[in-house]
Amino acid sequence: MTEPTGPQPHPPSVYWRRRALAIGGSVVALVLVVWLVGALIGRGAPAPVTPRGAVSSSPPPPSGTPATSSSATTSPTTSPPPPPSPSPTLPPGPPPPCEDAQVAVAAEVDKPSTPAGQRVRFTIAVSNAGPLPCTKEIGRSVRELVVTTADGAKRLWSSNDCYATAGSEVRVMQPGERFAFSLQWAGSTSEPGCGKHTRLGAGDYLLTASVAGKASNPVIFRIT
Numbered sequence: 001m002t003e004p005t006g007p008q009p010h011p012p013s014v015y016w017r018r019r020a021l022a023i024g025g026s027v028v029a030l031v032l033v034v035w036l037v038g039a040l041i042g043r044g045a046p047a048p049v050t051p052r053g054a055v056s057s058s059p060p061p062p063s064g065t066p067a068t069s070s071s072a073t074t075s076p077t078t079s080p081p082p083p084p085s086p087s088p089t090l091p092p093g094p095p096p097p098c099e100d101a102q103v104a105v106a107a108e109v110d111k112p113s114t115p116a117g118q119r120v121r122f123t124i125a126v127s128n129a130g131p132l133p134c135t136k137e138i139g140r141s142v143r144e145l146v147v148t149t150a151d152g153a154k155r156l157w158s159s160n161d162c163y164a165t166a167g168s169e170v171r172v173m174q175p176g177e178r179f180a181f182s183l184q185w186a187g188s189t190s191e192p193g194c195g196k197h198t199r200l201g202a203g204d205y206l207l208t209a210s211v212a213g214k215a216s217n218p219v220i221f222r223i224t
């Protein structure tokens with residue numbers, strides 16, 4: 001700066017004051033420009049680098065292992081089906097005798113209702129209800145048909161009272177195989193030794209079959 005020259009309408013102190021204000025204003029303007037430039041540069045600055053040794057709140061997944069989303073669903077684990085049960089096998093040698101649980105016995109009447117005086121056809125059916133073959137005595141000596149009153153309290157007729165009961169018939173019964181034996185009933189009573197006979201009147205009666213002591217469920221039939 002130089003001293004002012006020429007005519008001075010004001011004292012020198014006034015000029016120096018004006019120059020000081022001008023210089024101060026320039027300095028303030030320069031500071032504001034520098035502050036604005038710094039603020040603009042700071043907005044685009046990169047994120048600070050985490051110092052070595054510092055723990056990150058969300059570390060990246062290990063190399064080669066894809067990141068798993070927390071919302072991913074896991075397929076339920078299904079157990080393998082149980083192995084099928086082995087089929088029963090027959091031991092070496094001939095089939096064993098049938099157990100009572102393997103034998104099914106049924107009594108059958110050809111018609112649910114028959115007029116009095118007409119013959120009625122009765123049938124014994126025996127079958128192997130087990131899974132393996134077995135042997136069973138099903139001859140005439142072990143079969144019997146019995147007619148009783150409707151309440152089962154009184155025995156009225158038996159196929160063993162007048163029919164021959166001799167004869168053996170041992171059969172190998174395959175699973176599900178059925179044997180049937182039929183006869184005609186005259187509609188009358190009987191006694192052991194084939195004594196007197198009395199014709200039965202109209203009403204309901206029960207028929208039961210048995211084979212070697214294994215009895216069937218009773219079957220109801222009617223005489224009109």
